[in-house]
Amino acid sequence: MLHALQVLTTVAVGVMVGVEFSVAFVMKRIFDALPEDSGQLGRAHGGRMLGAVMPVWYITSLVLVAVWAVAGRQHHGTGLVVTAGALLLLSVIMSVLLLVPINDRSKTWTPDNRPADWKEQVNRWDRLHYVRVAVIVAAFAVLVAALV
Template identity: 70%
Template structure:
């Protein structure tokens, strides 16, 4: 049973890392290269779509790590899972304090109502997101190492 939990946790966190990595290094660069306001409209749509899903994914990943720690308390590698869970907590706090406020504004923007500094705000979101991606990649690597 514990093995199934470990694999499930790694798959869930790994998929989350893959989505966030692709947003940072594939989707947003594509959107930024689109002409006129197409990129901003695409980012607004992505903010609405992923903004609805990602909170559950982040919290779900953290819950799975917590259950892994509790169920595997006496097993080798649990210290790595604790560190991974701590990194996921950092990513959630960072999201709530830095990324979500920008995303909540950006997902409502249209060409008629967006602020003049919308590009600057999107660039700030990107910088915070790069850091978050590094944090969750580290958490994923620790989980994989704990299983090995």
């Protein structure tokens, strides 16, 4: 049972990392290359779509890591699992305090109603997202290390 939990948790966190990595390093460049207001509209749509899915994914991943830490507390690597959990908790806190407020604003923007500083807000979100990606990549790496 513990092995199944470890695999499920590692896959869930790994796929989440892949999605967030893609947002940071693939989708951003695609949106930035689109003509006129298409990139901003694409970001707004992405913010609505991923803004609905990712909170559940982040919390589920954190819960799975916590269950793994408790269920495997007598096994090798538990300290690494707890470290991964702390990193995922940090990513959730960063998200709620720093990224979600920007996303909540930007997902409603259109070319007609966006604020004058919309590009600065988008750039701030991107910079914070890079940090969050680094944190969840570290969490994933630590989880994988806990397996070996």
